[in-house]
Amino acid sequence: MNITRRHFLVLLPAAALAWEHVLAGTPELSSNYNTSDHWWGMLVDIEKCIGCGSCVRACAKENNVPDGYYRTWIERYRIKEVNGLETLEVDSPDGGKNGFPSSDEPGVKQFFVPKMCNHCADSPCTQVCPVGATFVSPDGVVLIDEKYCLGCRYCIQACPYGCRFLHPEKNVAQKCTLCYHRITQGLTTACCENCPTGARQLADLKNPKDPIHEFLRTHKVQVLKPHLATQAKLYYNGLDGAVR
Amino acid sequence: MPLTDGFMYPNEVELQWSVLIVLYPFLTGLVAGAFILASLERVFRVEAVKPTYRLALLTALAFLLVAPMPLQLHLGHPERSFEMYLTPHRSSAMAMFGFVYLWYLMAVLVLEIWLDYRKDIVLLAQSTTGLKRLFYRVLTLGSNNISPNALAIDNRVGYIVTVIGIPSAFLLHGYVGFIFGSVKANPWWSTPLMPVVFLFSAMVSGIAAVMLLYMLLNRLRKQPIDMRCVDTVAKYLFYAFIIDFSLEMLDLIHRIYEADESFHSLDFMVHSRLYISQIVVQILLGTVLPIALLGLTQIAKFTEIVRKRIYVSAGCLTLIGIFAMRWNVVIGGQLFSKSFLGYTTYKMGFVAKEGLLPAILLTLLPFFILWALVKLLPPWPEEETTHMAHGTAAGD
Numbered sequence: 001m002n003i004t005r006r007h008f009l010v011l012l013p014a015a016a017l018a019w020e021h022v023l024a025g026t027p028e029l030s031s032n033y034n035t036s037d038h039w040w041g042m043l044v045d046i047e048k049c050i051g052c053g054s055c056v057r058a059c060a061k062e063n064n065v066p067d068g069y070y071r072t073w074i075e076r077y078r079i080k081e082v083n084g085l086e087t088l089e090v091d092s093p094d095g096g097k098n099g100f101p102s103s104d105e106p107g108v109k110q111f112f113v114p115k116m117c118n119h120c121a122d123s124p125c126t127q128v129c130p131v132g133a134t135f136v137s138p139d140g141v142v143l144i145d146e147k148y149c150l151g152c153r154y155c156i157q158a159c160p161y162g163c164r165f166l167h168p169e170k171n172v173a174q175k176c177t178l179c180y181h182r183i184t185q186g187l188t189t190a191c192c193e194n195c196p197t198g199a200r201q202l203a204d205l206k207n208p209k210d211p212i213h214e215f216l217r218t219h220k221v222q223v224l225k226p227h228l229a230t231q232a233k234l235y236y237n238g239l240d241g242a243v244r
Numbered sequence: 245m246p247l248t249d250g251f252m253y254p255n256e257v258e259l260q261w262s263v264l265i266v267l268y269p270f271l272t273g274l275v276a277g278a279f280i281l282a283s284l285e286r287v288f289r290v291e292a293v294k295p296t297y298r299l300a301l302l303t304a305l306a307f308l309l310v311a312p313m314p315l316q317l318h319l320g321h322p323e324r325s326f327e328m329y330l331t332p333h334r335s336s337a338m339a340m341f342g343f344v345y346l347w348y349l350m351a352v353l354v355l356e357i358w359l360d361y362r363k364d365i366v367l368l369a370q371s372t373t374g375l376k377r378l379f380y381r382v383l384t385l386g387s388n389n390i391s392p393n394a395l396a397i398d399n400r401v402g403y404i405v406t407v408i409g410i411p412s413a414f415l416l417h418g419y420v421g422f423i424f425g426s427v428k429a430n431p432w433w434s435t436p437l438m439p440v441v442f443l444f445s446a447m448v449s450g451i452a453a454v455m456l457l458y459m460l461l462n463r464l465r466k467q468p469i470d471m472r473c474v475d476t477v478a479k480y481l482f483y484a485f486i487i488d489f490s491l492e493m494l495d496l497i498h499r500i501y502e503a504d505e506s507f508h509s510l511d512f513m514v515h516s517r518l519y520i521s522q523i524v525v526q527i528l529l530g531t532v533l534p535i536a537l538l539g540l541t542q543i544a545k546f547t548e549i550v551r552k553r554i555y556v557s558a559g560c561l562t563l564i565g566i567f568a569m570r571w572n573v574v575i576g577g578q579l580f581s582k583s584f585l586g587y588t589t590y591k592m593g594f595v596a597k598e599g600l601l602p603a604i605l606l607t608l609l610p611f612f613i614l615w616a617l618v619k620l621l622p623p624w625p626e627e628e629t630t631h632m633a634h635g636t637a638a639g640d
Contacts, residue, residue: 070254090251090585115253124429130341131324132333150327151320153260154338160429162253162582166260171320228428244583 033184038139039206040178041233042192043215044114046240048199051076051112055191055200056097059116062179062190069165070095071176072116072191077242079109088242113236113243114200116191117142117163117176118224121231125155125164134173140205140233141178149173160228178202205233250586259578259590262598264314266574267606269420269442270567271311274610276417276443277450278304279353279409284480286406292476298623299461300454301357306614308349314606315341318598337423348416352409358383359402361621363390379620417446424573431506432577437495444488449566451481456559459552461618471548475541478555482538485562489531492569509584517579517587522572530565534558 051074059065059072074096078089093100096112103110119142126134126142133148134155149172156164156173164175179189183202187193192200203212215221215237222239223232236243246257282300284290316322332339358365366388369380387394418439424430425438455477462469499507514522537558541551575590593599 073254075251088585090583092251092254095254124427127335128338128427129333130336130339131327131331132336148324148327149321150324152315152318152338153320154336154423156255156260157578158427158429160582162256165255165258166320244585 033186035138037206038204039233040140040183041119041203041205041212041235042116042178042189043201043203043212043221043235043237045199045201046111046113046236046238048197049074049112049114050197050199051096051100052196053096053099054194054196055114056095058190058194059176060097062182063177065174066168069167069174071163071174072114073097074100075113075115075243076100077109077111077113077240078103078105079240079242080105081107109240111238111240113239114191115161115163115224116234117159117178118161118230118232118234119176119178121233123230124158124160124228128154128158130154137180141180141183142175143177143180144173144175146170146172146174160225160230161232203233203235246589246591248586248588250581251583252581252586252588253583256581257588259575259588261574261578262318262590263571263575263592263600263603264318264598264606266567266570267314267603268311269417269574270449270570271307271314271606271610272417272420273442273446273449273566273570274453275304275308275311275348275353275450276413276446277448277452278307278454279413279450280447281451281454281477281480283406283410283413286403287410290476290480292472293480295470295473295625296454296458296477298360298621299458299618300450301353301360302617302621302623303454303457303610303614304450305353305357306610306617308345308353309613310606310610312341312345313609314603317602317606337419337426340419344416344419348409348412352405352412356402356405356409357621358385359398359405362387362398363395364621366390414443418443424577429582430577431504432510432580433573435495437491437498438573441488441491441495444484444491445566445569447484448481448488449563451477451484452559452562452566455481455555456563457614459556465624467624469552471551474555475551478538478541478551478558481558481562482535482542485531485535485538489535492531506584509580513576513580513587517589518572518576521568522576526565526568526572530561530568534561534565537561 053074056070056072056074060070063071065071072095073092075090075092076096080087080089091100100112119136119140121136121140123136123142126132126136129135129149130152131148131150133150134142134144137143151166151171151173153166153173156166159175164173166172167174179187179191182189188202189200192202201212204210205212212235216235219237221235221237223235224239224243225232246259248257278300281293282297282304285293285297316325319325328339328342332342362384365380365383367390369377369384369388372380421439421442424433424442425435427433455474458477459469459474499510534557537554540546541554546554578588579590580587595601
């Protein structure tokens, strides 16, 4: 093939753009972050959650979550005893974004449970994706490639925790990314950063210095729906048996 | 927003799989069932059902061509669906759809139809003129050899294709059941019986559809209905239905007896939101009644006209019942919260991408395709004879 100087000059900017595109798909170059050094999860201390909704608001703002859909939300559980029988009431108005109306009803056990993607190591959602658009990253975060997702919604059906939704405009599945764009830059997630009581803590299970290890050793910690064997990495301290 | 009772996880309020996804297993079920009926004659030598053989194959093809359309329409990004062929995710049951579909369409159904019709196609290519002639000449794929030896080879290969086709038909619909049955997050779907139930309900719906089409088309053509054939088809429909119903009851009894944590939630749903579609339409009208009607014809002797009426009623009720079964699986499986604490409702639009109108159009489309197929490749024995006569004349 004969390439004249004129052709070469025309092709050069196109080649530069293409090379930039290739580089953009390589996360390692954006920082010194090494995916194989991390294994992310999160710790939620139910005793500390006051149901203020700061995490939900922060998440929505950080990730541009459409109204009516939730990457994280808070559930309020109220357990009453009537004639010796326990009755359970659960609500989550607007995902708990604006907090919950106060309730001082006597004899009621009330607590808040923040929910989000469990970033399962054996995630049913990634298993079912027909094209592999959703996957577990090498550092343990379940992510979705929006440019690849078909919008078939099989993953939404397969998630036992109700964490996924179809973006109403993009028509692709979406969910919590554990603020991947932040944690790979050495920051914590938007929800953790904005929690006024420290009820949420990002945890790097591969980092021996992470306080999660000491916490897991000294506390009785549970995951949601353990019988489904999804190897969830959203750990709850003080989880009541009523929580589903 | 849909009406909810109790507590739903906030992202669960909206149903993800619509009436179009109800249609998909219904259509593939008709395909698999029609093919199984065709194989009765070809492989199991049930000579009585021979008049339905070709019609069953054409029906299977017409419905198979439409089967992926509701899926395609449902996708958020239909333009990316081809990625399933290029980069299938091997752990995904859905990723296999394209391959199972192509295998069944090209390696089984189209091949079997072509082999069975090859002689007719060659004769038609000789006896027709103009565009029709061109069409049939293309269909011959350049092979005009219809010597007894060549036809014997066709017959032998066709037999082998049908033998391969039976497990393929089982695979096609069993796989559709597996898509639902393997979702461990959803207790309404998650049962190893799901593929088997889907398979037998597919056989039931396919046999019923071909039986009705055979009777309807013969009436339209003003040709007598071969009652020995229809009686035999109805007998097989009855047997398949008994197995299907037994499996569904086994599933139901197992759920009731086991009564796991989801039971109260699902039980309440069946007695409230799904009462009409499940108890009344699917079980009573769509299963018990047609089984009773078909059972009657097995134990009592009725006149031909009464039997015809019974078969038409039972066939129509069967199709309604199987559609209701697909509805109750797909829609029912999304009406309750995975927290087991609440319920939502399904709001179906009419003129919407996933509304009732496209669903109706996609249900009617296979009948138009079948009409065209029947015109181009007549499945009737007497026309075969006519063409043969034409062919002989042309050959002379």
